[in-house]
Amino acid sequence: MGKVMNIREKLDDFVGHLNNDMEHPDRYSYDYTTRGSKFYKVIMNSEGHRSVYCFVDKRSGDIFKPAGWRAPAKGTRGSVLIVDSYKHSDWSGGWLYIPFGNSYGRMIG
Numbered sequence: 001m002g003k004v005m006n007i008r009e010k011l012d013d014f015v016g017h018l019n020n021d022m023e024h025p026d027r028y029s030y031d032y033t034t035r036g037s038k039f040y041k042v043i044m045n046s047e048g049h050r051s052v053y054c055f056v057d058k059r060s061g062d063i064f065k066p067a068g069w070r071a072p073a074k075g076t077r078g079s080v081l082i083v084d085s086y087k088h089s090d091w092s093g094g095w096l097y098i099p100f101g102n103s104y105g106r107m108i109g
Contacts, residue, residue: 006081007056007058007059007060007061007080007081010061010080010081011032011040011056011061011080013080013083014042014056014063014080014086015030015031015032015042017083017086017087017089018030018042018053018089018091022089022090022091023090023091024091025046025091027046027047028044028045028046028091029044029045029046030042030043030044030045030053031043031045032056036055036058037058038057038058038059039055039056039057039058039064039072040055040056040058041055042054042055042056044091044093051069052066052068052069053066053093054066054072054077054093054096055071055072056080060079061079061080061081062076062078062079063076063077063078063079063080063085063086063096064076064077064096065077065093065096065097066093075098077095077096077098078096
């Protein structure tokens with residue numbers, strides 16, 4: 001149970017980074033839902049519109065790019081447990097795309 005709580009606390013830190021530290025357009029905000037059995041879904045809110053920003057694995061804290069509203073894409077893109085893996089995040093989620101400079105695999109490999 002302790003690791004799950006640590007991941008939840010680190011997820012709160014990650015979402016706090018998205019809302020407070022990262023530059024984003026006015027009236028954009030980020031939150032998450034706990035409804036899924038395997039993943040937290042981080043939501044980007046903008047003037048009444050919602051989209052999935054990323055998914056976070058509830059057991060490991062790994063961050064995944066969304067494949068759609070309901071599921072993550074394959075391949076870990078970061079971790080809420082490692083601040084350096086998301087410190088260069090951007091408001092639109094472009095950092096989650098490997099061709100655009102995501103280096104998390106090189107960090108842990």
